Amino acid sequence: MKTLFLSAFLLFSLNFVSFGQIEMESERDNDGVVSIYAINRTSIPHTVVINFSQLQNMTTSGGGNVTALASPGRSRVATLKPTLSGQGTNYRYSYSYVKGNLFAKSKTKAVYLIPVEAGHEVMAAQMNPLATQLDKNEQVGSYVGVSFSFPSPTAIVAPRKGVVSSMKMDYVGDKENLSFNREENFIELYHEDGTFTKISVLKANSAQVKEGDLVFPGDIIAQSGGENYSSGPHVRMINLRPVKKEADKLGMEAFPVTFVGEKGEISFNQPEKFTVAHPEEVVIAEMSKRELKAFQEGK
Incomplete structure (x- = not known):
C-alpha cells in the first residue's frame, strides 16, 4: 500500500x-x-x-x-x-x-421501476447466490438481486434517476445453455442517495448511454441479452451501497429495494408473472423543478 x-x-x-x-x-x-x-x-x-x-x-x-x-x-x-x-x-x-457516498441519505423512500420497457410481460424472481446453483445442498444465503425474464428480447430501461457510473458492453458470447457467465455485459447507475443499481445480461454493443450520462426512470439504456442461457432472455438487477465494515475497512453490500408497478408496490418473495407498468409518479419522483418542467413540456 x-x-x-x-x-x-x-x-x-x-x-x-x-x-x-x-x-x-x-x-x-x-x-x-x-x-x-x-x-x-x-x-x-x-x-x-x-x-x-x-x-x-x-x-x-x-x-x-x-x-x-x-x-x-x-x-x-x-x-x-x-x-x-x-x-x-x-x-x-x-x-x-x-x-459511492457512505454519508448520503435519502429524503424519501426510494422506489424503482421494473427495468423493462412498459407493456411487456415478465417473470420476476429473487436470485440465489451462485453457490446454491453449483451445489444443490448449499443453503440459500444473502440477497443477490432479482432476475427478470421475458418471452423475447426487449428494451431495458433505467429503474431510477441516476448517473451511468460504469459499464461493459463489448462481450459477445459463443456458448449456449448457460446459467452464469463472469463476462456478462452490464450497465451500472449511481443514485443521489449514494447507492448503485447494476443491470447485467445485456446485449453486446446495444448501449444507448455512456459513462457520465444522467438518465431518468423509463429511459432506454440498452437491449436485453440472455438468449444463450438455459433460462432464456432475461436481465439481472442488483443494488449495492458502500458500507464501513471496520474502522479502516470499506466495502459494498447488496440490499433489496422496493419496486412499483401499476397497482403499487411489488414483492418478489415468490416468482411472479405480470405486465410491466411505469407509473408517472415514480418517473418524476426524483426530478428537480427544472427537470420536471422539461419533462412536462416534452410530453
Missing part, C-alpha cells in the same frame, strides 16, 4: 500519491498545517478512509482514522495541525476507498 512521509522543516510542500482511481495530494503551509486532497477523476463520489500509522506532533479531526468524501475533481479530505509549535512533525498514512 502507498505511504507518505514528510518532515516539518519544509515551509511549503506539495506531494502526490497515486492509488488507482483516487489519487492523493498534500500541501503544507507556512504554519505547518498540512491539507490532504483527494483527486477523483471519475464522474461519481468515492468514500475514502485514511489510516495514519504515524502522527508525530500532529492532530487530525478524526484521530488515527479519517473517513471522508472524495467528490469528483479535487477535494480536501483531511487536515493535520501541529500540536506544539516549534517542534518537529512527521506523519505517515495509507488509504483505501470505495465508490
Whole structure:
C-alpha cells in the first residue's frame, strides 16, 4: 500500500500519491498545517478512509482514522495541525476507498421501476447466490438481486434517476445453455442517495448511454441479452451501497429495494408473472423543478 512521509522543516510542500482511481495530494503551509486532497477523476463520489500509522506532533479531526468524501475533481479530505509549535512533525498514512457516498441519505423512500420497457410481460424472481446453483445442498444465503425474464428480447430501461457510473458492453458470447457467465455485459447507475443499481445480461454493443450520462426512470439504456442461457432472455438487477465494515475497512453490500408497478408496490418473495407498468409518479419522483418542467413540456 502507498505511504507518505514528510518532515516539518519544509515551509511549503506539495506531494502526490497515486492509488488507482483516487489519487492523493498534500500541501503544507507556512504554519505547518498540512491539507490532504483527494483527486477523483471519475464522474461519481468515492468514500475514502485514511489510516495514519504515524502522527508525530500532529492532530487530525478524526484521530488515527479519517473517513471522508472524495467528490469528483479535487477535494480536501483531511487536515493535520501541529500540536506544539516549534517542534518537529512527521506523519505517515495509507488509504483505501470505495465508490459511492457512505454519508448520503435519502429524503424519501426510494422506489424503482421494473427495468423493462412498459407493456411487456415478465417473470420476476429473487436470485440465489451462485453457490446454491453449483451445489444443490448449499443453503440459500444473502440477497443477490432479482432476475427478470421475458418471452423475447426487449428494451431495458433505467429503474431510477441516476448517473451511468460504469459499464461493459463489448462481450459477445459463443456458448449456449448457460446459467452464469463472469463476462456478462452490464450497465451500472449511481443514485443521489449514494447507492448503485447494476443491470447485467445485456446485449453486446446495444448501449444507448455512456459513462457520465444522467438518465431518468423509463429511459432506454440498452437491449436485453440472455438468449444463450438455459433460462432464456432475461436481465439481472442488483443494488449495492458502500458500507464501513471496520474502522479502516470499506466495502459494498447488496440490499433489496422496493419496486412499483401499476397497482403499487411489488414483492418478489415468490416468482411472479405480470405486465410491466411505469407509473408517472415514480418517473418524476426524483426530478428537480427544472427537470420536471422539461419533462412536462416534452410530453
